[in-house]
Amino acid sequence: MPLVGCPAREIGTHLMDLLEKCRAFTRADEARDVGLYPYYPAFQGPAEGGKAVLGGAEVCMLGSNDYRALSADRQVIGAAQDAIARYGTSAAGSRLLNGNLDLHEELEADLADFFGFEAALIFSTGYLTNFGVVSALAGRGDHVFLDEEAHASLVDGAGLAKAAGAVVHCFGHSDPRDLARQLAAASTESILVATDGVFSMQGDLAPVADLVAVCEEYGATLLIDDAHGVGVLGRGRGVIEQAGMQGRVPLMTLTFSTALASQGGAVLADARTIDFLRHTSRPQIFSSGLSPADASAAHAALREIRRRVEAEPDALAASAYVRQALDALGFDVVESAGPIMAVRFPDQTSMMSAQRILLEYGVYTNAVLPTARAGHQLRIVCTDAHTPDVLEAAIGVFASLREELLPRFREAA
Known part of the structure; x- marks a missing residue:
């Protein structure tokens, strides 16, 4: 028996009205439809040695906040x-x-x-x-x-x-x-x-x-x-x-x-x-x-x-090295002082496209939801686990991406 004053049909109607916004939400579907949806990736296992496994393939992990690489310690x-x-x-x-x-x-x-x-x-x-x-x-x-x-x-x-x-x-x-x-x-x-x-x-x-x-x-x-x-x-x-x-x-x-x-x-x-x-x-x-x-x-x-209090984290030197390398390649790198850096793009499509291409070449970066100040950017993070050979390989991928991405980037900017 329904509660007095709240017939089941009326409850159902209110629930449909409330959830209508969910059915009308299409932004994620639009990104999925063109193969550019970058969120909720399902990694298999921990990130170790600056690398992780995604979709059965090893990728260079440039998105983890595990700055001192202690989660696998x-x-x-x-x-x-x-x-x-x-x-x-x-x-x-x-x-x-x-x-x-x-x-x-x-x-x-x-x-x-x-x-x-x-x-x-x-x-x-x-x-x-x-x-x-x-x-x-x-x-x-x-x-x-x-x-x-x-x-x-x-x-x-x-x-x-x-x-x-x-x-x-x-x-x-x-x-x-x-x-x-x-x-x-x-x-x-x-x-x-x-x-x-x-x-x-x-x-x-x-x-x-x-x-x-x-x-x-x-x-x-x-x-x-x-x-x-x-x-x-x-x-x-x-x-x-x-x-x-x-x-x-x-x-x-x-x-x-x-x-x-x-x-x-x-x-x-x-x-x-x-x-x-x-x-x-x-x-x-x-x-x-x-x-x-x-x-x-x-x-x-x-x-x-x-x-380790007296030793400077390797993450800082690694981030400074990558930041300098990407800047030299012509990417729009935001100035920062810690292990986090950002590469800016003129619009969401170019940012998501860059994230997808990098991933296809084995480099994972974070596609950031835009804010008024940050705009459209890839968030890149280095940790103590990123060895020079891993970083060189990742920078090489950015270099190979440069010729494909930068002309469009500059035209859009």
């Missing part, structure tokens, strides 16, 4: 296997109740120690870390200022904060003067400023020292999301240490899915802030604790990064 894998043998496969509950493990607390203590903060708090993913921190800290009476190219997790956290009454603003990308102008006009001193440390699409670095100076001048609280700087820059401690700003950034977030070769994320701050977030952040309270394998893998990767 024997000690990291062994730590995950040992954790499963001891704890099982799941934390089986939220950390607030029954899913808190000594593995979590040991990792939090070492994260805080390595990065120079009083305390740390682990979340189930890097996305949930930013989402949960921003939405818990900001609400009615607060203002949030985001870099206009901030990661979606910061933007979405600010969206939930806005729903709770916060006022959300954007300042110009990596523009401390625009931030200062807006802060000077702000109607409150309860202000959160949030930015990426390394911007994940083009690899450019935030002007950390200048942002610190502006936030200190206006009494704003600065959050640096250093997902793509940790493990690589600043002796493994990221952009805050590289900028010499240790102790002057109140909030830092990171993900385990890049250099820490795992899954999850963490926020670092003073002990009182961390305790507040432990009891108020909805993604923390209502998500299962990080799995034993993920926590142990991230901890093992952190120990290895600490061990």
